[in-house]
Amino acid sequence: MALTGIQIYKLLPKDNCGECGVPTCLAFAMSLAAGKAELAACPRVSEEAKAELADASAPPIGVVEIGTGERKLKIGGETVLFRHEKTFLNPPGIAVLVTDEMADEEVAGRLERFKTLEYERVGLTLRADLVAVKSVSNDAGKFEALAAKVKNETDAGIVLMTEDPSVMEACLKACADRKPVIYAATKENVDQMAGMAKDSGCPLAVKGNGLDEVAELTTKLTEDGLKNLIIDSGTRAIRKALEDQVFIRRGALLKKYKPLGFPTITLPCEMTDDFMQETLIASMFVAKYGGIIVLSDLQGHSLFPLLLARMNIYTDPQRPMATSPGIYEIGGPNEDSPVLVSCNFSLTYFIVSGEIESSRVPAWLVIVDTEGLSVLTAWAAGKFVGDAVGISLKKCGIMDKVRHKKVVIPGYAAAISGDLEEELGDWEVLVGPRESAHIPAYLKEWSA
Amino acid sequence: MAFEIPKISYNGAIKEIPLGKEASRMIVGGETCYPFYLFEGDMPRPPKIAMEVYDAPPDDWPQAALEPFADVLQDPAAWAQKCVASYGAEMIALQLASTDPNTQDTPAEQAVEVTKKVAAAIEVPLIVWGSANLEKDTQVLKMIAEECAGENLILGPVEEGSYKALGAASLAYQHTIGASTPIDVNLAKQLNILLGNLGVPDERILVDPTVGSLGYGLEYCYSVMERDRMAALTQEDERLQFPIVCNLAKEVWKIKESKISEEEAPLLGDPSKRGVLLEAMTALLLLLAGADILIMRHPDAVQLIRGFVNELIAN
Ligand code: B12
Ligand code: SF4
Numbered sequence: 001m002a003l004t005g006i007q008i009y010k011l012l013p014k015d016n017c018g019e020c021g022v023p024t025c026l027a028f029a030m031s032l033a034a035g036k037a038e039l040a041a042c043p044r045v046s047e048e049a050k051a052e053l054a055d056a057s058a059p060p061i062g063v064v065e066i067g068t069g070e071r072k073l074k075i076g077g078e079t080v081l082f083r084h085e086k087t088f089l090n091p092p093g094i095a096v097l098v099t100d101e102m103a104d105e106e107v108a109g110r111l112e113r114f115k116t117l118e119y120e121r122v123g124l125t126l127r128a129d130l131v132a133v134k135s136v137s138n139d140a141g142k143f144e145a146l147a148a149k150v151k152n153e154t155d156a157g158i159v160l161m162t163e164d165p166s167v168m169e170a171c172l173k174a175c176a177d178r179k180p181v182i183y184a185a186t187k188e189n190v191d192q193m194a195g196m197a198k199d200s201g202c203p204l205a206v207k208g209n210g211l212d213e214v215a216e217l218t219t220k221l222t223e224d225g226l227k228n229l230i231i232d233s234g235t236r237a238i239r240k241a242l243e244d245q246v247f248i249r250r251g252a253l254l255k256k257y258k259p260l261g262f263p264t265i266t267l268p269c270e271m272t273d274d275f276m277q278e279t280l281i282a283s284m285f286v287a288k289y290g291g292i293i294v295l296s297d298l299q300g301h302s303l304f305p306l307l308l309a310r311m312n313i314y315t316d317p318q319r320p321m322a323t324s325p326g327i328y329e330i331g332g333p334n335e336d337s338p339v340l341v342s343c344n345f346s347l348t349y350f351i352v353s354g355e356i357e358s359s360r361v362p363a364w365l366v367i368v369d370t371e372g373l374s375v376l377t378a379w380a381a382g383k384f385v386g387d388a389v390g391i392s393l394k395k396c397g398i399m400d401k402v403r404h405k406k407v408v409i410p411g412y413a414a415a416i417s418g419d420l421e422e423e424l425g426d427w428e429v430l431v432g433p434r435e436s437a438h439i440p441a442y443l444k445e446w447s448a
Numbered sequence: 449m450a451f452e453i454p455k456i457s458y459n460g461a462i463k464e465i466p467l468g469k470e471a472s473r474m475i476v477g478g479e480t481c482y483p484f485y486l487f488e489g490d491m492p493r494p495p496k497i498a499m500e501v502y503d504a505p506p507d508d509w510p511q512a513a514l515e516p517f518a519d520v521l522q523d524p525a526a527w528a529q530k531c532v533a534s535y536g537a538e539m540i541a542l543q544l545a546s547t548d549p550n551t552q553d554t555p556a557e558q559a560v561e562v563t564k565k566v567a568a569a570i571e572v573p574l575i576v577w578g579s580a581n582l583e584k585d586t587q588v589l590k591m592i593a594e595e596c597a598g599e600n601l602i603l604g605p606v607e608e609g610s611y612k613a614l615g616a617a618s619l620a621y622q623h624t625i626g627a628s629t630p631i632d633v634n635l636a637k638q639l640n641i642l643l644g645n646l647g648v649p650d651e652r653i654l655v656d657p658t659v660g661s662l663g664y665g666l667e668y669c670y671s672v673m674e675r676d677r678m679a680a681l682t683q684e685d686e687r688l689q690f691p692i693v694c695n696l697a698k699e700v701w702k703i704k705e706s707k708i709s710e711e712e713a714p715l716l717g718d719p720s721k722r723g724v725l726l727e728a729m730t731a732l733l734l735l736l737a738g739a740d741i742l743i744m745r746h747p748d749a750v751q752l753i754r755g756f757v758n759e760l761i762a763n
Contacts, residue, residue, distance in 0.1 A: 082671070082674050082675075082678070083667075083670075083671055083674075084671040084674060084675055116715070117715055118715075119715065121663075211451050212450050212451055215451050237759075237762070238756070238759035238760060238762075239484070239486070239759060239760050239761070239762050242484060242760065243485075243487050246485065247451075247453050247454070250453075250454040251451060251453075251454055254454045255452070255454050257451065257454075259451070260451065276721065276724070276725060276728070276748075276752055277752060277755065277756065279725055279729070280725075280728055280729060280732050280752060280756055283729045283732055283733060284732060284736065287670075287733055287736050288736065299717045299718070299721075300713075300714070300715050300716045300717025300718075300722070301716065301717030301718045301719070301721040301722035301725060302717070302721075302725060303717075304705065304715075304716050304717070304722065305662060305663075305722070305725045305726050305729045306729070308662050308663035308726075308729075309662060309729055309733060311663075312662065312663065312666050312667040312670070312733075313667060313670070313733075315667050317667065317668075317671055347664070347665075351704075374665065377630075380630070414550075435702065435704070436704070437704045437707065437708075
């Protein structure tokens with residue numbers, strides 16, 4: 001996997017010309033090894049060295065791109081087994097299944113939910129990514145019509161599901177420009193599917209009966225020059241499917257076993273008939289290494305928790321997401337509007353500002369720098385305490401913006417009110433509700 | 449070349465902790481591999497589910513969570529019996545929420561009464577959990593330890609600030625300790641060391657790493673538990689080799705998204721199924737990170753998780 005600085009140094013020109021931005025080749029090599037520089041910054045490096053470095057530094061798990069434009073999805077490229085070791089990088093693509101034997105309303109409902117079910121959270125938009133289009137009838141015309149419908153009505157990345165090469169071929173022609181996943185190459189059809197993947201440049205999913213068969217297929221395909229591969233181990237039993245995911249990830253990372261160095265596709269929709277259980281299976285694959293997760297349907301009550309799980313597991317564990325401290329004006333506040341104070345943990349900020357907004361009471365929200373910690377965590381760490389909050393309030397300029405002298409603190413931080421009052425002099429400290437869900441009711445009662 | 453499955457060798461094991469009354473003894477722990485990695489180790493006992501019972505009728509639960517218990521909310525003993533008889537609860541977790549000085553501030557004597565009634569009503573092990581107010585918990589749990597001698601309760605949260613008083617009481621009256629620290633491997637280890645120094649035997653300690661809900665800090669808890677298991681199983685960190693208890697239901701059911709109606713948030717779908725899935729998904733992720741005991745609320749979530757665990761250990 002990663003080369004050391006010294007190994008990289010041996011391949012550099014050793015001119016020490018400094019054009020890369022650091023004074024010596026050795027320093028540049030060290031930066032490269034630490035992932036802090038790009039090889040392209042050195043204009044003098046030879047083509048051979050480039051090739052060698054690219055090969056040696058190729059990620060143990062390939063990155064595969066699906067779809068086009070804004071909705072392009074990147075999966076794979078993971079480098080660790082446990083998220084705390086570094087971070088999980090590319091969140092799995094969540095797909096909804098439609099088949100060519102589903103009633104039109106069924107298909108329409110799923111596509112409609114695919115388009116409308118999206119959620120704002122921590123400044124991000126959470127939503128499903130892909131539509132999996134499956135041929136059940138084995139009728140090329142029907143399959144193509146369905147795929148065209150999905151393509152025309154959504155901007156989704158697409159997974160085309162049929163093991164019949166002739167059915168796949170017709171359909172692929174119609175939507176290759178969307179860069180869909182071809183699912184799946186098997187022992188029986190591998191040559192034809194490989195041909196189509198090559199011609200179209202689309203990623204190819206490989207379905208084997210167990211990991212040995214998968215490895216045989218991917219080895220053959222890689223020798224054929226195909227790189228954009230995705231693995232389906234074929235297993236549909238929960239326990240075994242979990243094992244397969246672990247084996248694939250470990251094989252790629254611990255053994256540098258190239259034939260399994262690809263992202264995976266998982267199919268909870270084929271693992272149970274119980275929609276609630278299916279959603280749980282999907283969350284297992286979020287935690288344990290799924291690259292694409294295909295669901296039988298999307299419902300608000302199932303998709304929302306799953307998207308939260310995906311966001312949580314793929315959050316960078318080293319750095320809490322933080323908002324910049326300062327004064328936030330919500331709903332056009334004036335000099336009589338309430339002043340609320342909170343911490344700069346992004347999650348807290350977005351939740352609290354959302355509640356203030358939905359109260360329709362214009363307000364000032366002062367965000368104190370707590371180094372990205374939540375209210376209680378920051379309080380326990382001594383960062384959301386009376387004097388610190390008081391100093392921030394005085395410094396930020398809020399006192400010149402309002403005529404009243406009242407500030408609302410979070411209910412969980414009630415303990416700081418005495419110290420804060422002391423720090424603020426003639427200001428009154430009001431203890432707000434504990435849960436932000438109660439902020440709207442509270443603000444409606446508030447009067448300066 | 450055939451693919452050789454890369455296995456990890458473990459050199460530690462999670463301790464086995466006996467819980468409950470003599471006659472209906474239950475053991476938790478004993479794992480010799482990461483959670484459900486049964487291809488390279490053992491999980492001799494599947495994780496257990498404890499169902500919640502409250503010492504006073506809750507006033508902030510959504511309809512979906514209240515409904516199954518509508519007939520027993522006033523009577524913790526009947527509530528506990530219903531959980532065991534109707535929903536197959538393997539343990540009961542009595543939440544002494546009303547003792548919280550920030551809410552009803554009910555006296556310790558009342559908590560003792562409730563605990564006695566619930567303990568007498570069930571055979572399964574009983575967890576008794578305070579309101580996480582250090583002073584009040586110390587007072588309440590200490591009195592419960594004395595008054596319920598011999599019941600082999602699991603008492604928590606026992607924190608750094610209360611371990612001396614509560615450790616000694618548990619030792620004297622034969623209870624098990626829920627050693628609670630805020631989401632930090634080193635703090636967890638430290639408290640286990642302190643309890644050991646106090647003379648609390650290993651088979652009387654469970655670890656509560658404190659957990660947050662899905663979407664509200666879960667990721668931190670998930671990783672701390674994974675690291676905890678890593679230290680216990682691969683680095684022979686003897687003071688972390690304890691079963692983990694996750695008090696998750698009260699975290700999940702307090703978040704906005706488990707309460708809000710479909711009219712207010714149409715994109716969030718059916719509120720009762722949503723609440724159940726939020727709880728079950730939080731539970732499943734914690735299981736995958738290393739939970740041995742889950743404290744849960746909704747019968748449907750309990751059933752989903754039980755079914756899932758059976759799948760994960762199925763041959
Ligand atoms: C995740 C977590 C962490 C993460 C940090 C996450 C982060 N970015 O903050 C980590 C693992 C790093 C952590 C560390 C610590 N933690 Co911590 N942590 C938690 C946990 C599990 C969830 C916190 C969270 O994310 N909440 C979600 C956010 C959105 O909540 P919030 O900011 O409070 O906002 C809500 C309300 O306060 C309200 N609100 C917010 N602002 C405002 C403003 C107004 C005006 C109003 C009205 C309302 C309002 O709205 C929000 C939604 O309802 C809690 C336990 C729990 N289950 O809650 C413990 C907890 C907060 N941690 C705790 C402690 C002690 C610590 C440590 C000090 C431990 C230690 N000694 O190392 C450290 C301190 C960190 C440091 N030294 O750097 C304790 C605090 C105990 C106490 N009562 O004082 C808790 C409660 C755990 C416990 N029971 O012991 N923690
Ligand atoms: S630009 Fe290239 S040759 Fe010049 S110092 Fe940097 S690494 Fe060396």
